[in-house]
Amino acid sequence: MRTLSPLKTVSVALMLVLGVACSEQESADQAMVRQAVAIEQADECHLCGMIISNFPGPKGENFNKSSDTVNKFCSTRDLFSFVLQPENKRQVKEIYVHDMSKTPWQRPEDEYFIDAREAWFVIGSEKKGAMGKTLASFAQKTDAEVFIKEFGGQLYRFDDITIDVL
Known part of the structure; x- marks a missing residue:
């Protein structure tokens, strides 16, 4: 059975932590995607101001x-x-x-x-x-x-x- 050196063990652990952190950040960015909102009766056009x-x-x-x-x-x-x-x-x-x-x-x-x-x-x-x-x-x-x-x-x-x- 092979054993990993302490340096390799730390390197693998660090890569796993960074991988999880990056994937959590991607999930947070994806969660920031908004959905369209309802157009209310009195809403005005952002460009021309019409109802x-x-x-x-x-x-x-x-x-x-x-x-x-x-x-x-x-x-x-x-x-x-x-x-x-x-x-x-x-x-x-x-x-x-x-x-x-x-x-x-x-x-x-x-x-x-x-x-x-x-x-x-x-x-x-x-x-x-x-x-x-x-x-x-x-x-x-x-x-x-x-x-x-x-x-x-x-x-x-x-x-x-x-x-x-x-």
């Missing part, structure tokens, strides 16, 4: 890395107009939009918020949002494609949307 619930179409929300507050938007167009600004782009932690395959266009329901970075977007459809033309958002590509067949537009992923595209 969010007065308008149809998908809405958006974002949390910044340095703040516990949520920014709410009356349309996905306003959301993107805000998060794509150079001074905001690096500060955004989470971004949420409605999955329009699961909620009515006229009054999107808050339980159908999805991670915007994973969503599919349709730009240029005939459907209107708070600021006129808006970005229809979907969790599944197939749902976005069905929407395009009915209402027109072009399909985009989150990272493909720029100020120029808007």
Whole structure:
């Protein structure tokens, strides 16, 4: 039977402790991920100041890395107009939009918020949002494609949307 030298024993123990500490830190960081919050009747758009619930179409929300507050938007167009600004782009932690395959266009329901970075977007459809033309958002590509067949537009992923595209 082999025995470990005291130096090897301490090294192995130290590696185990560091491994556990790192995995606990990763778990803490993952726990910090926030969820979308309900849009209340009197909530105003962070960008334009309009009452969010007065308008149809998908809405958006974002949390910044340095703040516990949520920014709410009356349309996905306003959301993107805000998060794509150079001074905001690096500060955004989470971004949420409605999955329009699961909620009515006229009054999107808050339980159908999805991670915007994973969503599919349709730009240029005939459907209107708070600021006129808006970005229809979907969790599944197939749902976005069905929407395009009915209402027109072009399909985009989150990272493909720029100020120029808007």
